Amino acid sequence: MFNKVLIANRGEIALRIHRACREMGIKTVAIHSTADVDAMHVRMADESICVGPASATNSYLSIPNIISACEISGAEAIHPGYGFLSENARFVQVVEDHDITFIGPSAEHIQLMGDKITAKDTMKNLGVPCVPGSDGGVPTLEDAIRIGDEIGFPLIVKATAGGGGRGMKLAKTREDLETAFQTARSESKAAFGNDEVYLERYLQKPRHIEIQVFGDGKGNAVHFGERDCSLQRRHQKVLEEAPSPAMDHETRARIGQICADAVARIGYSGAGTIEFLYEDGEFYFIEMNTRLQVEHPVTEAVYGVDLVMEQLRVAAGLPMTVTQEDLVPNGHAIECRINAEKLPNFQPSPGKVNTYYAPGGLGVRMDSALYDGYSIPPHYDSLIGKLIVHGKDRNMAIARLDRALSELIVDGIETTTPLFHALLEEPDIQRGDYNIHWLEKWLDKNT
Structure with a gap:
């Protein structure tokens, strides 16, 4: 078992992880931004290290700063909690490249499930039931109309790289599809730098x-x-x-x-x-x-x-x-x-x-x-x-x-x-x- 774990998160989830470690006799290292210097997870941990200013981009999302904190403290493993870097495959790879254990799945599995189309294809092949929809991304409006006619309306247009409801538009009828398709692509491009979308049947009251x-x-x-x-x-x-x-x-x-x-x-x-x-x-x-x-x-x-x-x-x-x-x-x-x-x-x-x-x-x-x-x-x-x-x-x-x-x-x-x-x-x-x-x-x- 690990002797020391760095918790790459804040707030209630950081405290939650600390408690589990403490009950298992594992020492904890809390990272924090300058805005969180008085946070409870910082007070409770065995050690704490400031990894940057208030901005999450420069602290809780700074991979070099977190790796440095791990090396300074001698932590053998990193628990990411949820949010922040918890589903960042590149972070996992960097952690492993520094001979630190990532407490979570492999970079390969995070990447596999991070792309919604790849995840859906993988699950379908594994026998998991999936929503009827397009096989992969839909490049043109003409393709969208053809596929929409096949799977039926209403349907939903979704960004391949989407999340949190962004790049997601409902087309109740065939006539709605053009606006939904173009809007979803535009939103996806702006939010994720990727305008690829796919189609799924829209369920009424799931x-x-x-x-x-x-x-x-x-x-x-x-x-x-x-x-x-x-x-x-x-x-x-x-x-x-x-x-x-x-x-x-x-x-x-x-x-x-x-x-x-x-x-x-x-x-x-x-x-x-x-x-x-x-x-x-x-x-x-x-x-x-x-x-x-x-x-x-x-x-x-x-x-x-x-x-x-x-x-x-x-x-x-x-x-x-x-x-x-x-x-x-x-x-x-x-x-x-x-x-x-x-x-x-x-x-x-x-x-x-x-x-x-x-x-x-x-x-x-x-x-x-x-x-x-x-x-x-x-x-x-x-x-x-x-x-x-x-x-x-x-x-x-x-x-x-x-x-x-x-x-x-x-x-x-x-x-x-x-x-x-x-x-x-x-x-x-x-x-x-x-x-x-x-x-x-x-x-x-x-x-």
């Missing part, structure tokens, strides 16, 4: 279901069931739960095994998430995230496994601590992403936290790096905490979440906490009857 997989890099893999991440705003997840209210045990076992078999066949190492749209009992592959997910705690709550510890073990060449037979779901878990944003327009709300009180009690977990007097910098993502609850069933989890939200205090800034109070009063949410369009429509009516 849920967003993701399967947590884990491989040992030696041809063995397991799945940890699914998470339902259908409550989204602008393609960004807001609330996640496990298991999904829309799935039964047989469906879960079937799609989970398909995903585990797929990553086992490519020799995948570490944590990964295979994301689907799910409609009328059918799964359609979207993408694979080759990293730890923001919402991993709901899976940990339901399966009783520390996924970061498993990442550390596998990266160190040790076997996983669980087999598929060990992984039996227990109860229900829900996670709310608490952002420093002002409702109703979700404007960023950085500033000083005068008072912070985390909810507690049975089945309640608060992942956050806040503390009294901490000043949230304006330079990074607005996520300031994740409230996770676990109960024996979904009704218990909802009741526990309602209670925990009422205990949470973050004074001095605006947060999205009131949104979750309102959502829990909605009958659709209480029944688990929602899809990926539900929240946007609800916000349009209620803000």
Whole structure:
């Protein structure tokens, strides 16, 4: 096992990784920008090194500075968390070239899944169900019209190198296709320097279901069931739960095994998430995230496994601590992403936290790096905490979440906490009857 790990991230995820390392007897090195000198992950780590100014480009995204921090501290491995460099294949290659272990999949697998067309082709060949669409990029409008007629409308035009909803346009009819095609290409060129797009059938009322997989890099893999991440705003997840209210045990076992078999066949190492749209009992592959997910705690709550510890073990060449037979779901878990944003327009709300009180009690977990007097910098993502609850069933989890939200205090800034109070009063949410369009429509009516 490693003696010392450098955590190439900040905020709650950096603190989360530190805790797992500490419980395993591993020393940690925190990197930070000048804006994060007083951050909790810096205070908690065994060592800390400043890697640049406030700008993420010159600090948390600076590969030379992070490698230097690793060499100065003597860290043997780097954990990237999520975001920043966690899915940067070039970073992984540089890390390995310096004889440092990257705690995550190989550069090859990150690159393979980083291009959406290549990822889709790979998954299709591995037996993973995919959305009907074009075979690769679509170079011309004439090609788009021909393919659109074949797969049917409505369809969606997507950037090959896209992400976060950019370079993505809906064509409800054949007549809409020209505008959608040209606009998606223009947006993709501006955002990613690549105007290649592809086409997929547009599903009317799908849920967003993701399967947590884990491989040992030696041809063995397991799945940890699914998470339902259908409550989204602008393609960004807001609330996640496990298991999904829309799935039964047989469906879960079937799609989970398909995903585990797929990553086992490519020799995948570490944590990964295979994301689907799910409609009328059918799964359609979207993408694979080759990293730890923001919402991993709901899976940990339901399966009783520390996924970061498993990442550390596998990266160190040790076997996983669980087999598929060990992984039996227990109860229900829900996670709310608490952002420093002002409702109703979700404007960023950085500033000083005068008072912070985390909810507690049975089945309640608060992942956050806040503390009294901490000043949230304006330079990074607005996520300031994740409230996770676990109960024996979904009704218990909802009741526990309602209670925990009422205990949470973050004074001095605006947060999205009131949104979750309102959502829990909605009958659709209480029944688990929602899809990926539900929240946007609800916000349009209620803000």
